[in-house]
Amino acid sequence: MGEARRRKLASAAAQIGPPFTVSLDADGTPVQRTLGEMTASEVLTALEWQAATVARLEAAAESARRLAEPDRIDDATLDAVRQAVETLRTLTTEQKTLIALLQRIGAAMPQWRPDSDLPLSAAVQRFWPR
Numbered sequence: 001m002g003e004a005r006r007r008k009l010a011s012a013a014a015q016i017g018p019p020f021t022v023s024l025d026a027d028g029t030p031v032q033r034t035l036g037e038m039t040a041s042e043v044l045t046a047l048e049w050q051a052a053t054v055a056r057l058e059a060a061a062e063s064a065r066r067l068a069e070p071d072r073i074d075d076a077t078l079d080a081v082r083q084a085v086e087t088l089r090t091l092t093t094e095q096k097t098l099i100a101l102l103q104r105i106g107a108a109m110p111q112w113r114p115d116s117d118l119p120l121s122a123a124v125q126r127f128w129p130r
Contacts, residue, residue: 017034017035017036017100017104018034018100019032019033019034020032020033020034020035020038020046020049020050020097021046021049021050022038022042022045022046022049033046035104035105035108036108036130038128039128039130040124040125040130043105043124043128044121044125046101047101047102047105047120050094050097050098051098053098054091054094054095054098057087057090057091057094060091061087061088061091063084102120105124108128109123109124109127109128112126
């Protein structure tokens with residue numbers, strides 16, 4: 001398969017994927033775009049946004065894990081345990097979103113390999129189709 005055809009297919013795949021957050025508007029509502037609509041800087045912002053979301057939830061999940069220890073559960077902590085379970089579920093969803101974002105970025109840049117010496121951020125600046 002030729003390089004031009006590979007790039008065209010990668011770009012088409014990026015167009016139809018799910019939207020990712022690139023910023024907040026003036027009202028604080030997330031602005032989302034598919035990878036095919038993003039510029040290179042927006043791709044990097046989407047990665048930072050998603051990674052920060054996962055990091056925030058991982059911190060919340062750590063305290064949630066401690067809270068959910070069987071010998072600590074009583075009536076007073078039952079609501080907190082329910083919230084902890086919800087935090088852990090949300091963390092899983094956001095981790096899956098981050099993985100999907102990374103996979104789609106890689107698929108949209110067939111000329112870059114994750115095991116290369118070129119960091120992802122530099123590869124996006126160099127190879128991103130928009």
